[in-house]
Amino acid sequence: MKVVVCIKQTPSTTAVLTVDTGGNVKWDDPGGKPNVLNPWDEYAVEEGIRLKENHGATDVIVLTAGSEESQEALKTSLAMGCTAAILVSDAAFSGSDTTGTARILAAAINKVGGVDIAVFGKQAIDGDTGLTPMQVARKLGWTPLTYVSAIKEVGGGKITVERLLDDGKETVTANLPVVISVVKEINEPRYPSLMGIRKASRAEIPTWGAGDLAVAGGAGAAASKVDWSNIYAIPPRVGSVEMITADTVEEQARILADKLFEEKVI
């Protein structure tokens, strides 16, 4: 069984996002943390490794579409236990919307060949769309299984998973191949070990460009259906403080209660 884990390198969770008046977005981390493996994708990587440990997967290939710098997130995934990594990177892919990214990832998964399960995190912490897993499934023509909180069984060409929904859980069985997106309840991601880090840092990661992939429908800024016409920061909320003064605590409490009632807080 072959598993592909699709990941993204994102700013760290402690990075502070700022948008200047020109709509330029900047992520700055006061703690000096570099970009990291998207935290949601850590669960996907962990589940990919568990598919190898618990369900007999032979290959767990971590895949990302991004800049050269994204190799760091791939190496983190290798250090955790993925068996191979592939970087898809090409200037021609720059400016892709989620549909374009899905086309690129689907083409890469097809090029890997023989993939039974593609695992994604629920969403990325920077774009926050959560669209890519479903769009990749559509491009591949595979069954999408979203919000997966447990993989119950894999075998006989089928997979049984538990999905965590707003109103409860449901158990679903689907024929392989499938695309699954996982939620954080599925596992506790392991730390990359020191020896894993040493091995991963020496790994040679192949880079696939536009010439290596048959991206149906195109990708990159020109093929993008989404236009970021205006990016702006939400104005900070303006608050005010009012001190309630009265002769007694009881009177202060009565005035406070009246005000809360007027503001429909209570």
Place this chain on the structure above:
Amino acid sequence: MSLYFNQEHEMFRQMVRRFVENEINPHVEKWEEDRIFPAHELFPKAGALGLLGITYPEAYGGSGLDYWYETVMLEELGRANCAGIPMAIAVQTDMATPALAMHGTHEQKEKFLKPAIAGTAVFSIAVSEPDAGSDVAAIRTRAEVDGDDYIINGSKMWITNGTQADYLTLLARTSGDYGFKGMSLIIVPTDTPGFSVSKKLEKLGNHSSDTAILSFDNMRIPQANRIGPEGMGFILQMQQFQKERLAGVIMSTAGMEKIIRMTIDYCRQRQTFGKPLIDNQWIHFKICELLTEVEALRQLAYHCVRTLVAGEDVTKEASMAKLKAGRLAREVADTCLQFHGGMGYVEEYPMARYFRDARLLSIGAGADEIMLGIIAKYEGILPGQQK
């Protein structure tokens, strides 16, 4: 990335940082309140990630790497929300086991170093005594030969991890009554009859780390547990002290920078007389002075690491760094607390804990005055030792 650290170091740094954020920081409040942390739960987690044997041979579960990797780990431990746990881990990695790793026999390493690296055994370094702290030559705990064994009697004080250690790396007198000669380092299992914890000590700071007075009453320990030749204990311990001091310097440097940056954040937010505190020249100039001192100390520490990795003697420079670190930590703690005002004095904010914890650095692992004596000796200006 820097002159000293490559991508592999940085990946390792992120892993240790995550370990600190997930496995230490969320528990600090409780462990500080409990006056102890569960070493037998935390150490196996650290061991599984390879944190407890970075420089030790792969044959015993270590990673066989140089001290730059240890430096990365110590820097990240130093950024934890307390000093107690990092100190306890450094006791395991840089204080109680270096002599064992360097001078122990294969059998000793199999039996003692392997579980130390795995984190399944907790170690303490047992050198100080009620009447012999920094004055190591004055220790009185005796190990008398009896057949193939030693019979050990005496007591040790200020022993970190002391109430929960499985093994002590014990410095005992095997001959003579006073002086540097006649001491040996011996690995002592704490389940040996005659061992007892006399008292768990209440300290000013480092509350999450347990510190104890230990007593030995006719403990029978095989001579096979002695590290190196008999009578070489003092020299082995002095070598071991260099790692201990350097570890303290590296951890505290990272801790100082963290607390200064926390103070900057506070002074940016705190408004007084219609402007942020940081806008006062006295405050931002003083902070810049402290950052400059911390950076200078860090570079001295890196110089020590380079010297150590090159296999050269680092005693003088490590002693200088330790002296400077202890004094600077006190200045950083005092200045940053002052800039926090009342918030620095209450337990709701991390500043008060840092103020308490920082004070140990000028006392533990050889007090400032001992460092001055070592430096004076190396400079040939100790009375009676002039060049």
